[in-house]
Amino acid sequence: MDTISFMLNGVQTQIEADKNWTLLYVLREVCDLTGTKCGCSTGDCGACKIILDGVAKNACLIKIGALEGRRLETIEGLYCDGKLHPIQQAFIESGAIQCGFCTPGMIISAKALLDANPNPTDDEIIKALSNNLCRCTGYVKIIEAVRMAARLLAE
Amino acid sequence: MPDQTQQEHPYIGANVPIAQAALKATGQMMYTADMKLPHMLHAKVLFSTRPHARIVNIDTTRAEALPGVRAVITHKNTPNRYYNSCGEVLNEFMTEQLFSPVVRYVGDKVAAVAADTEKIAEAALKLIDVTYEDLPVYYDPELALDENAYAIHDHGDLERGNLILTVAQSSGDVDRAMEQADRVFSGVYECPAIHHGAMETHASLAVFDAEGMLTVYTPSQDTFAMRRNLATIFDLPMSKVRVSVPAIGGAFGGKIDLTTEPIAAALAIKTCRPVRLVYNRTEDICSTRNRHAMRLYLRTGVMNDGTIVAEDMRAFVNAGAYASGTTSVVWAMCGRLFKVHRCPNVRFVGYPVITNTTIGGPMRGFGSPQLFFAQQRQMNTISKALGIDMLELQRKNLTTQQGADPRNQQPHGNARPIDCLNRAAERIDYSEACREQLESENARYRIGVGIGVGAHGNGMYGVKADITGLMLKMNCDGTCVLFTPSNEMGNSSVTLQKQMVAETLGMCLSDIDCVEADTRLTPYQLGDYSSRGTFVSGHGALKIATSMQKLLAEVAGRMLEVPAESLRFADRAAIAADGKRVTLEEIVLYSRDHDQKELMCAESFASQAGVMSYGAHIAKVRVDTETGEVKVLSYAAIHDVGKAINPLSVTGQIEGALQMGLGNALSEDMGVDERTGAVKNRTLKRYKMLYAGDMPKELTVEVLDSFEPAGPFGAKSIGECSVVPTLSAIGNAIANAIDAELNSLPITKEKILEAIAKKTENKA
Known part of the structure; x- marks a missing residue:
């Protein structure tokens, strides 16, 4: 297992994961952030889009090891204080x-x-x-x- | 019953966003694959790599020994009851088993593993050793029909060999009319297997508890039939089986059949732990259900003035490896041939045939997209051959508001395909488009304009008991809970039920909470299929709301000392003619405290009419004759849905149907690799569905101002009908652009270039 630190929806976060696991797997199965969906695992459907350092990317194609020190936004980050974005x-x-x-x-x-x-x-x-x-x-x-x-x- | 024709209706005809939209927009909507339960295991399935083979030996010992593996199941240690996965034909053609000692297509289920993690389960699959003995293979239904062909099933009461059942219907005297016709046209039309493409893949989470209760959470369009099938497979009473739908991430008919459910259930029963099984996209494409590949032979007899006097279709329908709902699809498409033209002499013979390909099942349109592709393509051919404009030819032959089925004189309902067509022609500027087509006929970029007309039904009246049961109970603040067997799978059918209740009881939409699609919690219904959401279940919601209105009015009448019938319901209150009112909250509290009575209703609604929905589409395309590339420049889709209860969702259904239909016409094709039997296009990259940039920029989607007397508030269906005319509108537009016959879908660049090359060759 590896320790990876990154900014998740504005909160500094540290997780334990195999650095080769996909970001999508880690979000859904480790962080319990299931708002990011899996429709294909091959980067063709966009159901797993997240924003990495300001750019929309498919979480199914990113290894969690690449997240070290980076800024990640998921769908859960858009809904704050009971207010819809x-x-x-x-x-x-x-x-x-x-x-x-x-x-x-x-x-x-x-x-x-x-x-x-x-x-x-x-x-x-x-x-x-x-x-x-x-x-x-x-x-x-x-x-x-x-x-x-x-x-x-x-x- | 509220007056359905006259009054102002705040919720009927209003643009209402789909129920639970905020959950979907925030990622809070819990789909099956999002669910986790304590002690839950993860499952993976081993699929056959052979198209047809007997399993001589299957050794699971190495897989079972892998740490973290909790169960491995095969045909050797699971129930062997036969079933039909499709609820519409639950008791017929039971060809499928949970696991069979014979695999019948590449992708058939061989074994399954439950393990602590999905990765362990996946690793365990590689440790299962299977020895196969190959059997004869058929991919083409016409070859599988040969009288000497090997019978793929020895169970299920098929008609003979690999033929499930001959579906034949006719009216008038087709042979005589063909003899008397001035011209007889004939053609062969090919439609490939189509993937439903719901963005949510198939998934189930099964629990088998210490009370012996089997609960399966699954995105199901047909909870009650799934419960019945699971009860049969596992020999459990229905009181010990619960099918519950957390949410459905798109279905389009693909989530009617049992697929993942019995596998997850068997593993849960074996391990006494919750088991989650989620198919990946390739598994979803290759091992669930698809729209049937078909080859259609059509002959049309026509007089020189364009009057169609006879239509004769033979359909070879590839059921794939198991019967599923194929006969139901073929019966449904058969019926449609009698619903669009005034022609009295019509014959349909359909052959649903078992082969060694992926399994054909229900899909949006239920045979109509294929049927109307053939019919409308041939109309286009006739139009050219007789020199009669397609618009004129259609107007001469399409059915009218007085139209009836020539087999039994059953009226089509308020049939207005000609009005749809006229409006489409107006909106796309048909004559201008035809002029552009003519002017570009020698250019590199050719313009083509194509017309497609189609029809679809409204439920299963006359075929099955078409029932929806609902319950409604009042809360003591005047809000309510509706218990509906439907699930809001995206087509706004539950939203529409809420509109019916809000309208009738004078509530706000947010006053209505819904319990949806759960065999334990809601009454029975036939299923969320067959375009019955508006016409049948919507009518059911109107019925139960009307019953509740009567209960409320009776109490309110006593409270206000006025006759119950004189009350109307609005603004969360019952209002008397003189303006005196009591709120719903006051009525419920009075009923509880004074009458000592809970206000609740249960009703069942049974459809008593088999009306049709119609639509006409016109496409204008540009074909690059050097590359074969097609661009859909503009598109008009006009439908008659009676009264549109929720125009926002009706137009959304039609727009979505265009994404599906244009993709089906131009690029989508599962394909079979005839060397291995495997699906060719097993990823979304290869199975080319359309993205936003592929859609026409000029798009007109409209519904007629119309009213269907048999529908709730005058409404009828749209979901399936909307996809039906797409294939022929595009097919005819391309055919007209390059002046060639293109009768095999999808119409790819390669096929277009080939057709152009052939023409050039013929000229030379």
Whole structure:
């Protein structure tokens, strides 16, 4: 077992894990943070998106050993003090959520985008979601949700 | 019963976000794979690498000896009862066992391990030694039908050999009408096996406790049939089996059948510990269920003016290795052929056939996507051959509001496919698109416009007892709990039930708490399938809310000293004609304290009408004749859903259907490697579903302003119907762009280039 220290949702965290385990496995099975979902384990669906040092990545493709000293955000970090994040609010209101399994990953991709680019064009939104699969919505209302979130965040 | 046609309805026709959306947005929604129980074990399954073989020997001693392994199960130490995994045909064609001494496809279950961690379970699989003796293999249903073919099953009462059952229906005199037709067109249409692609893979968590109670947590669309099947397999009374649905991360028909459930259950029973089994994506693609691969032979007899006088279809349906719900799918698709055209002479013969491929099961559309791909592609061919515009040809032949099934004169309901079509043509500017098609006919980039029409049902009336049971109890602050057998799997069906209750009782949506889909806690229903969510279960919710309204009105009438019938319910109160009111809270407390009575109801609703839903889609595509690349430029999808109870979810269903349908048309294909029998496209990378950037930028999704008299508040289904016209709209658009016949799905770049090359060759 290895000891790995990193910043998890703003809290300095130390965990015991084999450094070759995937970040996704550690989040779900060691940290009990099950909001990050597993849809494929091959980096194709985006259900396990997390934000690593400001960039949205697939947790299934990252070894936990690579987390040392880095800053990690997961879906659990967006909901604080009983208040939904504006992106979460926008996803709910615009009907972007159906079965909900892709939702955390979608919201994380949207957050990484809006953190870096508060006023994205539709093409930039589509590009930011280009590694996130959804089988329910056809993406129309997800794209609308990101537009709405940008508006809410600007207010 | 509230007046369903006239009044203002605050919740009917409102855009309502899906129930529990905040849980889904925050990651708090607990799906099966997110659950952990104390002392829980992890399971992995050993799958067959042979397409058809007898297990001569299976040695698990090395696996059992691995530290951390708690149980290894095979056909030698588990119950051997036969079952049918699909609840719709629970008592028929029982070909499957928990584990069989014969494997029948690559991906069939051979053994399973429960261990302290998933990694140990995985390591143990490699220590199981299996000796196989290969048997004859069939991947093509037509070859498996040969009278000398080896019978893959010796159990299950199949009709003969590998043929499960001949499904045949007809109306009028097809042969005579074909003889009298001016022209007879014929074609062969191929549809591959399709992966449901729900983002949540199949998973179960099973518990077998000291009271002998088997509980299985699983994303199930069909809890009650799963309970019955599990009770049969493990020889338990139903009082000792509970199937409970924590959440469903997408289903699309793929979570009707038993898949992971009996394996997790057997390991839980063996170890007396909770066992969790979660399939990875490759296991999900290869070892659960898929939409049936089919080969369809269609002949259409037409008069020179475009009137269709006869339709004759033969369908060879690849059931895969076990019967599952294949006959049910074929019966359903058979029925649809009689539901769209005015033509009186129609014949369908379907052959569901066992082969050595992955198992075909229920999937969104239930045979309709394949059926209408063939029919609508052939309509397009007829249109070109007769020189009659496709729009005209459709209008001449599509059924109308007075339409009825030619077999039995059963009305289709308020059938308005022509109105859908006209609206789609208007919204996409059909004549302008046709002009672009004509102008680009010699260019590198060709424009093509394609029309597809489709239909789907509303429940299983006439086939099964189509029942939904519900319970409702009032809380003493005037809120309530609805006990529904449905699960909110993403299509807003539970949300819609809440809308019915809120509307009828004058509550807010947040006043209604729901207990969902649990065989221990809710009444029975047929299942969350067959497009019965709105038309049947939604009607059930209206019925139970109406019963509760009567109870509340009776008490309120006494409190206000007015006739109960004179009360209306709004703003969390019963309101008399003169404006006097009592709140729901006051009514419930009065009932408890004064009448000493709890206000609660139980009802069952049985559907009594088999109406149809219709839709028309028009696609405009651009084909690059040098690369074969297709871009869907614009798309119009217009549906008749009666009254849209929740337009936000109705449009969401249609938009989602386009992701699925466009993917099915252009890129999705499980494929079989004929050397090994394995699925070719076993990862999401290879099984190409569409991402956001692949979707058309210009998209029109609309529903007609309509009303279905037999539906709750005039509503009918959308979930399945929405995917049905997609394959033919895209297929026809590409065929028109390059002026070629493309009748095999998916229509890939390679197939397009091949078709273009063939044309060039023919010209030369």
